[in-house]
Amino acid sequence: MAKKIGQKTKTPMPTEDAAVRRHTFGEVALGYSAELAIQEAARCIECKNMPCIAGCPVEIDIPGFVRQVAAGDFDGAYHTLSLKNVLPAVCGRVCPQEDQCEQKCTLGVRFEPVAIGRLERFVADYAAAKSITNGAGVRPPTGRKVAIVGSGPAGLTAAADLAKLGHSVTMFEALHKPGGVLMYGIPEFRLPKSIVEREIDSLKRLGVDIRTNHVIGRTFTIDDLFNELGFEALFIGTGAGLPHFPKIPGINLVGIYSANEYLTRSNLMKAYRFPEHDTPIVRGKSVAVIGGGNTAMDSIRTALRLGAEHAYLVYRRSRDEMPARAEEVEHAQEEGVDIVLLAAPVALLGDDRSRVRTLRCVRMQLGEPDQSGRRSPVPIDGSEFDLDVDTVVFAVGQGANPLIRSTTPDLPTNKWGYIVADPDTGVTQKPGVFAGGDIVTGGATVISAMGAGRRAARAIDSYLTLIAKEQS
Amino acid sequence: MHTILSKETLAPDVVRFWIDAPPIARKRRPGQFVIIRISEQGERIPLTIADADPAAGTISLVVQGVGKSTKALNRMMPGEQILDVAGPLGQPTHIVPGMSICCIGGGIGTAVVYPIAAGVKAAGGTVTGIIGARTSDLIILSKELSAVADPCLITTDDGSVGRKGLVTDALKHLLDTGFAFDEVVAVGPLPMMRAVCDVTRPLGLKTVVSLNAIMVDGTGMCGGCRVSVNGEQKFVCVDGPEFDGHQVDFGELAARLRAYRDDEALALEQYQQRASV
Ligand SMILES: Cc1cc2nc3c(=O)[nH]c(=O)nc-3n(C[C@H](O)[C@H](O)[C@H](O)COP(=O)(O)OP(=O)(O)OC[C@H]3O[C@@H](n4cnc5c(N)ncnc54)[C@H](O)[C@@H]3O)c2cc1C
Ligand SMILES: Cc1cc2nc3c(=O)[nH]c(=O)nc-3n(C[C@H](O)[C@H](O)[C@H](O)COP(=O)(O)OP(=O)(O)OC[C@H]3O[C@@H](n4cnc5c(N)ncnc54)[C@H](O)[C@@H]3O)c2cc1C
Ligand code: SF4
Numbered sequence: 001m002a003k004k005i006g007q008k009t010k011t012p013m014p015t016e017d018a019a020v021r022r023h024t025f026g027e028v029a030l031g032y033s034a035e036l037a038i039q040e041a042a043r044c045i046e047c048k049n050m051p052c053i054a055g056c057p058v059e060i061d062i063p064g065f066v067r068q069v070a071a072g073d074f075d076g077a078y079h080t081l082s083l084k085n086v087l088p089a090v091c092g093r094v095c096p097q098e099d100q101c102e103q104k105c106t107l108g109v110r111f112e113p114v115a116i117g118r119l120e121r122f123v124a125d126y127a128a129a130k131s132i133t134n135g136a137g138v139r140p141p142t143g144r145k146v147a148i149v150g151s152g153p154a155g156l157t158a159a160a161d162l163a164k165l166g167h168s169v170t171m172f173e174a175l176h177k178p179g180g181v182l183m184y185g186i187p188e189f190r191l192p193k194s195i196v197e198r199e200i201d202s203l204k205r206l207g208v209d210i211r212t213n214h215v216i217g218r219t220f221t222i223d224d225l226f227n228e229l230g231f232e233a234l235f236i237g238t239g240a241g242l243p244h245f246p247k248i249p250g251i252n253l254v255g256i257y258s259a260n261e262y263l264t265r266s267n268l269m270k271a272y273r274f275p276e277h278d279t280p281i282v283r284g285k286s287v288a289v290i291g292g293g294n295t296a297m298d299s300i301r302t303a304l305r306l307g308a309e310h311a312y313l314v315y316r317r318s319r320d321e322m323p324a325r326a327e328e329v330e331h332a333q334e335e336g337v338d339i340v341l342l343a344a345p346v347a348l349l350g351d352d353r354s355r356v357r358t359l360r361c362v363r364m365q366l367g368e369p370d371q372s373g374r375r376s377p378v379p380i381d382g383s384e385f386d387l388d389v390d391t392v393v394f395a396v397g398q399g400a401n402p403l404i405r406s407t408t409p410d411l412p413t414n415k416w417g418y419i420v421a422d423p424d425t426g427v428t429q430k431p432g433v434f435a436g437g438d439i440v441t442g443g444a445t446v447i448s449a450m451g452a453g454r455r456a457a458r459a460i461d462s463y464l465t466l467i468a469k470e471q472s
Numbered sequence: 473m474h475t476i477l478s479k480e481t482l483a484p485d486v487v488r489f490w491i492d493a494p495p496i497a498r499k500r501r502p503g504q505f506v507i508i509r510i511s512e513q514g515e516r517i518p519l520t521i522a523d524a525d526p527a528a529g530t531i532s533l534v535v536q537g538v539g540k541s542t543k544a545l546n547r548m549m550p551g552e553q554i555l556d557v558a559g560p561l562g563q564p565t566h567i568v569p570g571m572s573i574c575c576i577g578g579g580i581g582t583a584v585v586y587p588i589a590a591g592v593k594a595a596g597g598t599v600t601g602i603i604g605a606r607t608s609d610l611i612i613l614s615k616e617l618s619a620v621a622d623p624c625l626i627t628t629d630d631g632s633v634g635r636k637g638l639v640t641d642a643l644k645h646l647l648d649t650g651f652a653f654d655e656v657v658a659v660g661p662l663p664m665m666r667a668v669c670d671v672t673r674p675l676g677l678k679t680v681v682s683l684n685a686i687m688v689d690g691t692g693m694c695g696g697c698r699v700s701v702n703g704e705q706k707f708v709c710v711d712g713p714e715f716d717g718h719q720v721d722f723g724e725l726a727a728r729l730r731a732y733r734d735d736e737a738l739a740l741e742q743y744q745q746r747a748s749v
């Protein structure tokens with residue numbers, strides 16, 4: 001029989017004061033203390049069918065690790081987590097838990113669910129502070145060479161799993177730092193870069209050879225990796241990193257960014273520390289971000305921290321349709337972001353130096369539901385209005401980068417340019433090539449990319465075993 | 473890490489490096505570039521691969537010190553290492569075997585035009601060269617370009633070497649005296665590329681320009697390098713850097729190149745203060 005229900009709401013997470021944090025890049029959510037973690041973990045009623053596990057794409061034994069936290073056995077809890085998750089400190093921070101594990105939690109039916117993500121984060125940070133590393137069993141070397149293309153969560157997970165299986169793993173990354181969106185996209189105040197670096201270091205300890213500045217399709221093609229470099233299998237996890245811009249007048253004025261550029265300048269290149277770091281960024285006083293997802297929230301909150309006095313978030317549907325995590329929207333509002341709903345940009349106007357000065361929008365109303373079931377926005381004639389701005393950031397979705405597609409003609413992609421791969425195994429139609437993460441699904445989540453990396457690693461392992469058999 | 477193997481000053485503030493980069497040396501084709509970063513705090517800057525020796529695994533870069541990053545790079549010495557070098561990036565030059573081409577380089581643009589000229593020559597084409605600069609000191613790579621281009625004309629604003637005048641004067645002269653080209657390639661400051669296009673447009677003479685938009689990643693991820701070509705949005709790093717000059721919106725590109733002017737001036741000033749103490 002399950003335990004009795006105790007505290008009905010989540011133990012609150014200490015956060016940095018909004019007035020302070022809107023000016024700094026320090027982490028917003030501060031994390032549980034050991035006492036708070038134990039208090040929260042005690043809420044789990046250990047229900048028999050454990051629906052939470054099915055809500056986690058990597059199937060963490062949630063009641064198991066939560067029970068260990070409740071008992072104060074944090075080392076044990078870390079061990080349980082690391083059996084399934086190679087990036088717990090990351091997932092505990094950025095997973096959309098309300099749509100995943102916590103959505104399924106039995107307690108959540110009538111009360112608030114167990115704060116699984118916060119507990120996961122606590123345990124991962126505890127382990128890091130004590131320098132506990134996951135010594136999960138490494139199989140003896142197999143002598144098989146696998147290449148991983150792209151070092152986002154999909155690639156990182158595939159690399160770790162394959163290395164533990166004894167394969168010789170080399171990871172190729174186009175940028176100068178590994179980590180993908182975790183490094184260049186998600187800001188410091190939500191995911192400190194030191195945490196990503198820590199996870200990458202543990203990958204290196206597993207023997208993974210990480211080669212940055214290698215743009216696959218250019219430095220080497222996919223075929224070069226097989227024919228010249230002798231890899232026997234490879235995993236493509238290159239993400240959905242092609243920015244979309246709407247076709248409206250003035251889109252190329254100075255001060256208009258894609259979210260990718262804005263966030264890359266700030267996070268990866270540390271433009272917020274210019275001139276100590278060399279990369280500049282337009283520090284707008286009045287900034288508008290277009291979009292309603294996590295990327296939009298990260299951009300507008302970055303703008304505040306870069307000194308914006310007015311921060312507008314312009315979204316074409318209503319609050320209910322916003323894809324961003326609820327917590328992120330709340331944090332943004334607390335920090336003073338002005339959310340302009342049911343509006344869409346129609347033009348950008350500049351000054352005599354071609355710097356953007358005005359964002360012209362039109363009001364929208366929600367029409368009939370479209371195929372996705374969401375009510376589609378329709379412009380209201382004659383409802384144009386102007387916002388005074390000096391920086392505009394577009395966070396309106398991503399596409400597939402064509403570099404690999406255009407240099408690998410025998411790797412089929414769908415009509416949006418995403419690689420066609422089996423969702424259960426990552427198998428593509430090109431022999432020896434596996435793929436997963438955003439480059440297959442389009443923009444999704446960290447944990448779903450990790451899940452894809454894990455499933456592909458398993459399939460790659462079987463594939464290599466098969467090759468070994470054929471050769472002997 | 474990429475070791476600087478040699479360094480040579482070609483003109484005031486213009487330096488040629490040879491650096492160790494075997495995979496890039498093997499893969500690169502004319503028209504492509506690399507993105508480099510020299511320190512942990514450094515920015516990512518694009519530089520054309522001016523030449524390569526695939527057997528030795530080396531590439532050469534010709535760098536004009538215009539701001540903090542390029543001036544800091546130009547102070548580096550043989551034996552030192554460049555932290556990050558990624559490439560080769562961009563579309564290679566479209567070279568038709570046997571084509572006849574006029575390659576025009578203005579200032580540092582000569583370093584960009586030279587590998588294109590050499591590539592056309594190697595593909596059995598005929599190359600005519602024009603190198604222009606303000607004054608004789610600033611003419612670079614004339615020996616290298618002359619080796620693949622015949623004739624190879626030089627123009628200077630002050631007449632200190634070659635013909636007095638602009639590269640467009642030399643181009644008009646060639647066209648007037650019966651030279652015919654399948655294509656003109658012009659690389660240099662924006663006003664120069666624009667002026668060349670103004671000469672060739674009425675003649676319907678195809679003119680390729682190599683654009684120097686501000687870049688971050690160089691892989692098509694950020695869109696910072698976007699330009700308008702024939703009214704369409706293109707990313708210089710993946711769709712270019714070479715485009716049909718008659719279709720490029722030079723005014724827009726010029727404005728975008730000025731985006732960080734105040735910041736760049738500040739960075740340079742602080743760097744020079746530090747460098748002088
Ligand atoms: C700003 C932002 C905020 C987000 N917030 C959240 C969040 O809170 N929670 C959540 O779950 N998800 C969030 N997401 C989504 C999540 O980050 C992605 O779904 C996830 O990172 C996808 O992982 P991936 O491994 O497929 O690719 P990516 O993380 O995109 O990594 C791909 C890597 O491949 C490299 N690469 C690309 N092409 C090549 C090439 N040709 N050769 C070599 N390397 C190459 C790239 O440089 C990159 O490093 C966010 C995304 C963004 C942009
Ligand atoms: C495809 C391409 C090839 C190039 N090849 C060469 C070359 O072979 N030799 C050479 O000397 N220069 C080349 N450049 C130009 C070179 O990249 C810039 O001079 C350099 O980035 C300036 O940096 P800085 O810090 O020294 O100067 P800054 O003071 O920062 O900038 C000076 C000017 O350079 C431009 N610039 C600044 N940052 C960037 C950036 N990240 N990317 C591109 N341009 C920028 C701007 O117009 C700016 O006003 C090339 C540019 C491109 C796009
Ligand atoms: S990895 Fe994400 S979905 Fe899985 S338990 Fe942790 S927070 Fe929940």
Ligand code: SF4
Pocket residue numbers: 043044045046047050051052053062063066104105106107114116
């Ligand atoms: S569903 Fe909720 S209460 Fe039940 S075991 Fe999972 S975390 Fe505990």
Ligand code: FES
Pocket residue numbers: 686687688689690691692693694695696697698707708709710
């Ligand atoms: S430099 Fe980022 S897309 Fe071209």
